[in-house]
Amino acid sequence: MKKKKKVEQKSANINIGKNNNNKVSSSLVSSSNDYKWLCHIDPESGDVFYENVSSGSTQWERPNESVKPHWLAHLDQDSGELYFENIDTGETSWDKPDEFSDPDEKWCAKKDVKTSQYVYENLESGQSQKECPSIFQEKIPEQEWVRHFDPNSGEYYYENARTGITQWDPPNGAKFD
Helix, strand or coil, rough: CCCCCCCCCCCCCCCCCCCCCCCCCCCCCCCCCCCCCCEEECCCCCEEEEECCCCCCCCCCCCCCCEEEEEEECCCCCCEEEEEEEEHHCCCCCCCCCCCECCCEEEEEEEECCCCCCEEEECCCCECCCCCCCCCCCCCCCEEEEEECCCCCCCEEEECCCCCEEEEEECCCCCCC
């Protein structure tokens, strides 16, 4: 069988997890059952392979039926922010998907539909937690507020680097040169 595609290592020192053993964690199976196939990373080669949800059979070639998106979180070294890669399609996004795992596939994050908060499951222990594990934590900016110049108004506005909130009034206690 010819291998379909290899997952590119977009972040430095990405290691494909060896604890996967080609088994499907029940935590990664969609509750909607709309997908006929799941995609996985072969821990030895780093190649993507596909598993039929009904039969458990696997293959290297991408099937023509629906495949559940499998997103991996990567830390962008320049910005310190997470970006997400769909290992099936190769698509990348800065927007956090409803479900994703780390490149070593030790943790899975799932968005709770009712609360819109993420729950994190350790795939080795099966334990879940609400606290974000360090593998998914983004770099905290050294300075909370950043000043930007708006060329249309000729005025400065201020952005909170931690929350993304912007405002025209200078924040209390912040100093800018």
